[in-house]
Amino acid sequence: MDNAILKRLREWFKKNAAELPWRLADLDAPRDAYAVWISETMLQQTQVSTVRDYFVRWMKRFPDIKALAAATEEEVFKYWQGLGYYSRARNILKTAKIICQTEMYGSRRQRLQDDLVARMPQTRKELEALPGIGAYTAGAILSLAYHQREAILDGNLVRIFSRLYALDFLPTDKIKRDGKSASEIYWNYAREIADSPKAYMHNEALMELGRTVCKIKNPDCEKCPLQGACKAFAEKCTANFPPAKKHIQKDWHGTVLVIESADHKILAVHGGQKFFKNQFTLPHFESPRHATAGLPAQAEAYIDADLVTSVQHVGNFKHNITVHKMDCDVLHICLKTKAPQHSAPELRWVKRSEASDFFANSFCLKSLALL
The missing domain is CATH 3.90.79.10 (Nucleoside Triphosphate Pyrophosphohydrolase)
Known part of the structure; x- marks a missing residue:
């Protein structure tokens, strides 16, 4: 994706970014890694409108990793109640305890007013080794909190890439194209977007674009800053991308x-x-x-x-x-x-x-x- 299109994406995001409790007013400022971790985990399989209040309530009760690590599983479940997929909450608690107790993170603790403040790891390898943190969440933490050139790939980006490049398959499909797996193809596009000092903004802008403009049904293509580069739009077939996922109910x-x-x-x-x-x-x-x-x-x-x-x-x-x-x-x-x-x-x-x-x-x- 060329720089002119990425510039339009950034400009669109600055004008249209929604006010969210986990998003800073200054879109260029690094965010708190703990807040990114919690919000992105909550947002998995859950709509933004639902997560807003849950996130605010959670952060009041568990303002940092240390407060979370000291909680019981029952209390964590209470604050997660209604979000579903309770393995996410269980893994959050496990990870908080690991970060606060394991010696491998001791060097990342900083003394502040005679207390220890636990820090999230700052490498993909370390993050993905923690319970419940996969490639997407690790990329979000590294990109949004630490401003590293790290890629993310969630459902919004999958939908956008599928339409942009007319990809008639999903990352989970068992196919090969030019010797690359479906997952590799999508992640390569994500890495291309992230190969920039503004990777954090590109990633978040695409998530916002997928949520508000490049929607699953009835995408508002006329408002899309990527319209000029979109193959599906040019061929008037956005409804065909991405291909429908087969659900086994x-x-x-x-x-x-x-x-x-x-x-x-x-x-x-x-x-x-x-x-x-x-x-x-x-x-x-x-x-x-x-x-x-x-x-x-x-x-x-x-x-x-x-x-x-x-x-x-x-x-x-x-x-x-x-x-x-x-x-x-x-x-x-x-x-x-x-x-x-x-x-x-x-x-x-x-x-x-x-x-x-x-x-x-x-x-x-x-x-x-x-x-």
């Missing part, structure tokens, strides 16, 4: 158990579940539709059937997790005894009044809302 029907003790505590389980295996959740299992009569055998893994006073089907809800399109029945199971004072480590009894704060995913909250 899996229908899943299940039953969710809300087991409540006589002293109004809800049973939470950790592990052994189809979804949310590594966090506390309500017991759930795959089941035929409308198979809700009586106490299901799966409930007896957690409670004694002789202690049950009632089993009520309280409703049904729909939910999506990755490729799973879910249809869930909810059973409210009441016990005649109080919650035990001591339970196995994988079980926890939570006060019903505190359950909405305890369960850190909308799957559980939809179930509880039916009570």
Whole structure:
């Protein structure tokens, strides 16, 4: 891409950059690496409009890596609740602990008012070695925070490159063109954009362009600063690029158990579940539709059937997790005894009044809302 087009891209961005809580007013100023890491991780699979409030709330509670590293997984999940893909939150916490504890980052700590401030690594190799930080996030941190000539490649850039160069394949496709893989071709275009002292601005401008102008549907080509270089626009076929991604959707029907003790505590389980295996959740299992009569055998893994006073089907809800399109029945199971004072480590009894704060995913909250 020639310098004249890149200049138009920069000028467009300076006029049209949206005000975002993770974006500085001075677009040329280096950004905080921690803020870049958190915002870009939140933005994976999630719209900007949704992430805004989550980011502000997160940064108030965890203003730096050290504050985050000191948190529990349960608290981190609470502040992530509603963003989905909870492995992202778990990896964020793991990485914060590694940065604060591992000796390899000790040289990057600076003493400030008798305290230690943990710093993000400044090389791609070190960043990509951390949990949850892949090629895109590493590039964003190095580019936006440290102003290095590092490339990024997210869904917005994939769409723009596909239209600019009329690429009828996606980076994930198993194809070869001129001896290069699909991924290599896209990343080479990204590196070309980043081979500039203004790489940070080119990268962020393209993300903004993809979000607001070069959209998936109905792109506003007349406002695009790259219009003159776009092959898809010249051939009047932007709707054909990028090619549609094949989604494999899996229908899943299940039953969710809300087991409540006589002293109004809800049973939470950790592990052994189809979804949310590594966090506390309500017991759930795959089941035929409308198979809700009586106490299901799966409930007896957690409670004694002789202690049950009632089993009520309280409703049904729909939910999506990755490729799973879910249809869930909810059973409210009441016990005649109080919650035990001591339970196995994988079980926890939570006060019903505190359950909405305890369960850190909308799957559980939809179930509880039916009570």
